[in-house]
Amino acid sequence: MSKLLRGFKDIFGKEATALTELENSARKIFKLYGVEELRIPALELKELFVKFTGDTTDIVQKEMYAFEDNGGRLVALRPEGTPGVARAYIENNFPNENPVKQFFYIGNMYRAERPQAGRYREFEQIGAEFFGSSAPSADAQAILLLKDIVKDFGATDYKVKINSLGCDKCRPAYRQALIEYFKSSKDTLCEKCQTRLEKNPLRILDCKIDGPKFDANLPVQKLCPECLEHFEEVKKLLDGKIPFEVDPRLVRGLDYYSRTVFEFQAGSGAQNAIAGGGRYDGLVKSMGGPQIPAVGWALGAERTVAARGQVNEPKEIKVFVVSMDKACNLYAFDIMQEIRQSGVQTPCALFDKNLKAQMKQADKIKADYAVIIGQSELNSNTAVLKNLETGEQKQYPRAELVKLLKDK
Ligand code: AMP
Numbered sequence: 234m235s236k237l238l239r240g241f242k243d244i245f246g247k248e249a250t251a252l253t254e255l256e257n258s259a260r261k262i263f264k265l266y267g268v269e270e271l272r273i274p275a276l277e278l279k280e281l282f283v284k285f286t287g288d289t290t291d292i293v294q295k296e297m298y299a300f301e302d303n304g305g306r307l308v309a310l311r312p313e314g315t316p317g318v319a320r321a322y323i324e325n326n327f328p329n330e331n332p333v334k335q336f337f338y339i340g341n342m343y344r345a346e347r348p349q350a351g352r353y354r355e356f357e358q359i360g361a362e363f364f365g366s367s368a369p370s371a372d373a374q375a376i377l378l379l380k381d382i383v384k385d386f387g388a389t390d391y392k393v394k395i396n397s398l399g400c401d402k403c404r405p406a407y408r409q410a411l412i413e414y415f416k417s418s419k420d421t422l423c424e425k426c427q428t429r430l431e432k433n434p435l436r437i438l439d440c441k442i443d444g445p446k447f448d449a450n451l452p453v454q455k456l457c458p459e460c461l462e463h464f465e466e467v468k469k470l471l472d473g474k475i476p477f478e479v480d481p482r483l484v485r486g487l488d489y490y491s492r493t494v495f496e497f498q499a500g501s502g503a504q505n506a507i508a509g510g511g512r513y514d515g516l517v518k519s520m521g522g523p524q525i526p527a528v529g530w531a532l533g534a535e536r537t538v539a540a541r542g543q544v545n546e547p548k549e550i551k552v553f554v555v556s557m558d559k560a561c562n563l564y565a566f567d568i569m570q571e572i573r574q575s576g577v578q579t580p581c582a583l584f585d586k587n588l589k590a591q592m593k594q595a596d597k598i599k600a601d602y603a604v605i606i607g608q609s610e611l612n613s614n615t616a617v618l619k620n621l622e623t624g625e626q627k628q629y630p631r632a633e634l635v636k637l638l639k640d641k
Contacts, residue, residue, distance in 0.1 A: 240354030333365035351504035362529035373470035499540035
């Protein structure tokens with residue numbers, strides 16, 4: 234028998250329901266903010282991610298599902314949404330026709346990471362990308378949009394961290410200061426961080442392998458006046474609308490960020506980020522488009538569902554229709570449809586087993602009521618309604634039964 238691939242999972246029951254609820258919350262809030270859906274393919278040219286996710290990232294270096302297709306093209310399953318969205322934005326001529334655009338996407342991403350709790354090889358991301366504005370209010374609204382989705386879904390136990398990584402003007406000095414700082418203790422860094430030292434020293438701050446490796450003397454980012462003003466304005470806009478903490482050590486794993494970065498974190502542990510994002514003012518241009526600033530984020534759906542935990546949904550009644558006799562099947566079938574049309578949940582009954590087995594099935598699916606049809610119900614255009622919790626049962630005229638269930 235074929236088995237599920239490692240790091241992949243089948244999702245059903247409560248988790249599937251919760252994921253749908255999260256998607257519904259997201260769609261509702263995206264609409265409120267006027268953010269439009271963009272459906273991008275799961276498969277793109279590999280070079281899109283190599284260039285724009287960044288070839289110094291773990292994602293590109295060793296986590297991509299990349300292969301040669303039958304036409305000899307090097308393709309990859311998307312490990313994240315942003316490069317595909319930016320490509321689609323440019324390729325569909327938005328930069329010329331309508332550059333100020335807010336898009337969202339919902340879809341599965343693929344990363345061949347080492348599987349562990351909260352880390353899968355296929356997982357769902359809900360993401361937003363705001364193009365065409367470098368205004369701090371774009372950053373602030375992107376963050377508040379994310380907060381409103383998480384709130385509507387019902388996850389409350391999380392922290393928001395923000396930071397500014399500066400821009401091409403002020404970041405190089407910080408980068409250099411970090412290289413100097415870590416150089417003296419290079420031997421104590423993990424193997425990965427030793428290679429990061431020259432290529433991407435900011436990522437050392439984010440090492441998940443052996444935790445933080447700095448002391449109070451760690452250099453802090455000195456933002457240029459423009460970046461400082463931008464960051465102050467973002468904070469001012471967020472103040473009082475969302476609790477947040479400025480974390481000067483917050484960096485993001487991908488190469489393209491500039492200025493604002495943020496993370497929503499739930500609980501402790503290495504896989505605690507439920508969402509992350511930031512500004513990437515250079516991305517569209519580096520893809521061959523015009524200089525168009527952008528800010529965006531991605532929310533991990535499975536982790537957000539896990540962070541919310543179980544909730545007690547308002548109870549909806551569930552009815553199971555049972556037919557006692559082959560001759561009653563059509564009548565029972567019609568009643569089942571009628572109850573559904575009135576808006577009451579009536580899972581599929583197949584009438585292909587004996588009464589006992591059908592009642593067992595009602596129990597298994599945790600139905601609240603059984604509607605039982607026998608010859609006498611068929612003859613008198615009635616049905617028996619049995620309360621499966623109390624065991625009480627009574628015969629009702631068909632129309633009255635449907636109305637009764639609808640009103641419950
Ligand atoms: P990233 O694109 O790496 O910034 O990730 C954004 C969000 O996606 C994270 O905060 C997680 O919630 C989620 N995520 C990233 N990688 C995984 C994974 N391998 N499994 C499950 N969720 C993930």
